[in-house]
Amino acid sequence: MFTKDDLKAEILSNVEVAPSHYLMALAVSRVFRDARPGQFVMLRPAGRGVPFLGRPLGIYSLADHGDGARIEILYRAAGRGTQVISTLCEGERMEILGPLGNRFEFPPGMDTAVLVAGGIGIAPLVFLARQLSCRSEGVRVVVYLGARDAETLLGVDRVKVCSAEVRLCTDDGSMGYRGPVTDLFREDLGSFDAAKTAVFVCGPNPMLRRMSEIVADRPIFCQVLMEERMACGMGACLGCTIEVQTRKGVQYRQVCTDGPVFDIREIVWR
């Protein structure tokens, strides 16, 4: 049973790390110790009424903290809700629900994990890189990260600490390869042994769609982290629907409970 304390979080820090991009650390209850990469939280400021609904935000990192846990959220102040969240200070209270959703899976025989991130999509993949680096059967981790410019390439140090091979791209060429991260990934795709490689993708929808086209006719395991507007975050309201392709035709799935992690080939892109 989730208690009242499981729904409370306290801000330990909330720092702007790039224009409109913030890193927030939260003290949360011990239920979050079970959180795994791919999972998210519903977060909103306590006692304000604005934003009305919680915002779904991926978990960036997890650590024990006293009797409870410490999680980090890396987010962009993209809309009304995240803009309010970006103004909050250390010591302020949040209402939190989580850990929510399913998690990234590893296919049997995986010896290489390729993480492909577009912009703020790096956030949940940093958690994943960390988990992979802790596995006893060493897995080679390769991270592709693309952003608008050098300033918005985030989480780079975190993935390097996980001994990942990091390949950076920027739209303006201010760091790394100049061009979309999907192009760089596509160039390298042939160098991976499809039978033993798993690809994990997170980023803006057009980038995810492009990735699905790239892997479409390759027998390579590929999971994508989807996003949708949410109200309850736990499968009751049926608001966060997406369409997936199944043997029985196009069906609906809830991102909050059937996802947010899906097989990239299932997704019907809007």
Add this chain to the structure above:
Amino acid sequence: MSSGRPNTTVKIGGLVLKNPVMTASGTFGYGEEYSSYVDLNRLGAVVVKGISLEPRRGNPPPRIMETTGGMLNAIGLQNVGVKAFIADKLPWLRQFDTKVIVNIFGETLEEYGRVAAALTGVRGIHALEVNISCPNVQKGGHVFGCDPDVSGDVTRVVRSATDLPVIVKLSPNVSDITEIARACEAAGADALSLINTLLGMSIDVERRIPHLRNVTGGLSGPVVKPVALRMVWNTAKAVSIPVVGIGGIMEAGDALEFLIAGAKAVQVGTANFVNPHVTMEIIDGIEEYLLRHGMGDVNELIGSLKTD
């Protein structure tokens, strides 16, 4: 006042609820989703997601959009259908000591009757709530609940199809809700619940498209409370059958407003999305209020609004 806890039992047309707090249809799934936050045994009643004869997949996304003080939804009445509800969802609910009210709807008058009949005599179902805020497919898509005669017809069809208590859930998107209320009372409703959602819309100005794929949707949340409260007050004065108040209840104080205005019980809906514990807090809060005011029975509160 007798020692001990205040009495919170209320009677709604043959249904005896341990307290006046129910969950609203469409906001609590079929109960399982909230079971790790809420002790379902403590609830007065659970009103499950609206059930139709056949399963419905609902509307294409996007289906929801936040507004100031609330949200819009165009879920599209997605549900598993009456057969699957009875076989797969109801058994789990039966284990709890709470009343189970099944919300039903149909695309035609006949369908309302058939769903009602299918749910009658089924162990574990204590009442039906009739959603009349949907379009009548046979009559040009006009919403059943916007016409008093048609609302009466739906009520009559369900009334003759079942011996379960029948609660008709009214739409606020009408000129005079008391007209609809009286028609349903005359047609045999045991109680009324109001309000369903208010019609609204929201636009993405950068892309110049509606935020909802369905264009319009139902508005709910704190923003609707003043509208719902006024309608409950008017309706409670217009009919003799019990009225259940719904609309923007976020805390005990909101629930008390509806009781004072004349509602015998309340439903908590959208609030569950932002605070899964809210129903428990409201039940506790109502009790605290009664204790604080030296009232031994919640029924002393109902309809006790002083106006002169």
